[in-house]
Amino acid sequence: MTTRPLFELQHITQVFGGRERFTALQDVQLSLQEGEFVLLVGPSGSGKSTLLRVLTGLLPPTEGQVLYRGTPFRGVNPHTTLVFQTFALFPWLTVQQNVEVAIKARGVPPEQRSARATELLDRVGLDGFESAYPRELSGGMRQKVGFARAMAVEPELLCLDEPFSSLDVLSAEALRQELLELWSSGKIPTKAVLMVTHNIDEAVLLADRIVIMAKEPGRVVAELTVQLPHPRRSKKAAFLTLVDQVYATLAGQTLAAPVAVSAVPGEPGYIRGLPAITIHDLAGLLERLTEVPDHFVELYRLAEKLKMDTTQLLHLTDATTLLGFATVAEGDITLTPLGETFAEASILARKEMFASRLRRLPMFQWLLTLLKSSEKRELQWEVVITALEAEFAPEEAERQLATLVTWGRYAELLTYDDRTGVIALEAKEA
């Protein structure tokens, strides 16, 4: 194996937006060797998809450079291609035309083009469907067209952006195996694969190397080499250990900042945003935890049981620890006595407990102070957003305030009128 990487990202920073800037990637370093199958995991907003787009050249990076075989490359790189989560097939072209148009763009004459497309469709098991339109196909078959189209341009690096996440479980399973077979058979000229996923099982199942990313700002926080032999079985102990390890790293990352020492907007220091979750899910999680022995469970098991995707679950555990209802360590979550009481309390008692915990959060204290210092004990939504945008990207600011208001309403500390856009203190608070 050569020491010179096939692709290399050097100090990549990607900033979006004009005045209100949002850092999607900060100083990212990553190299891909020939023969590697690399998976990117991380919560939403950690810049995984952005990273793919910088690597393929769809997005010119704000700073840093992309090296292809050691030399800097700008623009869309003809040696890469991308498989989309949404398939990105042209709905008005037939299956055959969808594959052919990719070959046509490279200037291949018609006869060769059509033969090649037919052969590729044959290989992914779509012979007989050449003249069908994408809307006539199931999700799994559409993604097969996506694969065939990607193979058609014979990329050296195949990028996949959550290719299985909009498929049903069975199709995803089948397609995953087919991808692995294509890759390990050596029949395709592809030299490396880079894939984004939300599904940690999937990462451990496929990867030679797992790259873990964190958000705010998006960055690479850890890399993990997977040396399990194929075919991997998801029930084996070694497999589960690895899954556990990834969860631990991810959860550790989202909890890395000290819980108590969060600054408030407008002051220096780390701003701890609130995870966007619903009270209903929070209560559901706590109730589930009271049902297990010792009120403790491994996170990945919980993901399976609750049938939640990883990001959602991490948000939820984040919220429970933030409020002091549970603790997370080493990929396990344990209910605190407070959490136990909450889970067993009546609706009113829950609200009171929640309110008292909520008052301790720096973000919420900040909002209360802001409201109290205003003349009528009320503020326009937009005013608070403006204040929050000092710290968060516009979309995130909206999400933060929505969470603050939802929680505050549940705790009966705030009222909000959607018509007027006014956030106000509850009478007893004012």
Place this chain on the structure above:
Amino acid sequence: MRRLSDKLLTPQLPLRPFTWGDLVVGLLVTVVVYLGVRFAIDAPTVVKGPDISLSLTALPWYALLSIGRMAAAYVLSLLFTLLYGYAAAHYRRAEPILIPLLDVLQSVPILSFLPVVLLSFSAILPQAVAAELASVLLIFTSQVWNLTFSWYQSLRTSPTDLREASSIFRFNAWLRFRNLELPFAAVGLLWNSMMSWAGGWFFLMAAEIFTVGDRDFRLPGLGAYLKEAATQGNVPAIGWGLGTLVLVIVTLDQIVWRPLIAWADRFKLEMVESRVPPTSWFYDVLRSSAIVEWLRTAFLRPRLERLDVWFLRHYPTSTDRSRSGIPVWGWVMVVATATIGLAYGTYRAMDLLATVPLSQWQAIAVGAMATLGRVLLALVIAFSWTVPLGVAIGMNPRLAAWLQPVVQVAASVPATALFPVILLLLLHLPWGINLAAVLLMLMGTQWYLLFNTIAGVSAIPQDLKDTAALLQLSPSERWRTLILPALVPSLITGAITASGGAWNASIIAEYVEFGGKTITTTGIGALITQATAGGDYPLLLAATLVMIFTVVTINRLVWRRLYRLAEERYRME
């Protein structure tokens, strides 16, 4: 009933406040109108057009001529649309001028274009050719704007994943146009084409027979036939002309638009099969035809293929996207030239405007208010019958089944063609011309409201309707809590289009020649028509500018604001 696509119902313009772009555009339009007027003043002598025959044998020939003119104008509209929309969507620097310019242009009354196009042509071309070209251009101005907006909107809203796929698979500009941009825009363009043709028929009479000062232009055609029949008060001829027009419109609908809509169903973005795909008997005929199939596979396909190869060879995909189309100094030159031209033009236009006496300015102001009153009245009347009927059709499939064909035929007859008949009935009444004017505006605009109402009602989610039924809401509660709130956005969209149409119709509605007499009423439309006919160019310039200003201001300050409010509060999600 034409099922309105979603695209039609979206507002035709992004909501934006007044910008510096609007200012530049305002000046630009002033200068252009001024230039036309300038030409008009200098143009020579008396011109007389051919006589329009009212005999029946002339009708088929006239109909063909009119269709030809409409088609030529439509082809021109499409070309303009593709280029203009493409420039507006792809050149960041041009966009802040091009889009407000479009907004202003679509509120210029068609007759105000007349001196500009006609007299600039007749200055350089033989009179017959000039008149023919002017007519085509006038029809063009009544067809083009909504098409351009639709295309621009599509270019701006094409799905990100498909755009990324086009880049990653290295499509050049041509492949992108052919495989992404045009197919994605197709459905919207098609519906808007149908609206454009309707607009063209509406103004056909104004575009085929017109007087400018002492110069009288007549072009043989269906519109001229109808107008001549009205001028002579020849009722049987009016009837024959009207019948021919309806026949032409229905035929075109059956053999052009229906097949196209059935064919264009494939360009829908939805990944599910339509429950009731549009059908067309003629499309089925074409599809089963061996000749058509041969044309498609042996003629069309190889030619498209060759075109692809040619474009790929001559315009290969550039790998580096940092290329910058036009160099900076080029832009500087363009801007500098434009600025100097604008400044000079504005100065001359002001000069001309200064000759308009105060009394005329007063007349313009009074006229604008009178026309505004008529537009509002027409809107109120239109609302009061289209909303109940539209809701009834949208809620009740059985009623829709027999009402839809009726409405479709009624909507397809251009109101201007019916106008002489209306005049015949109304002119004897007191306030007759006023009634007739409101009625014409009404007929030209009520269909937008009806179609939008039906579309809005059909978009109410079934679960909400079921809930309303389960709760056993009384009819009045149902209207208040479900139907009206759900309708607000589409009603406002309809009202924007309708009021724009009503303003444009005022130039025809407020000044009529009928049975050898000229009948007018107070209004800005009457002033514009009068100024054109009488060759009073300073007045024409002044009245046109006031009308543009009024329409654009009302759109920006009232309708768009209402729309935004409605969208925030009543959006169905």
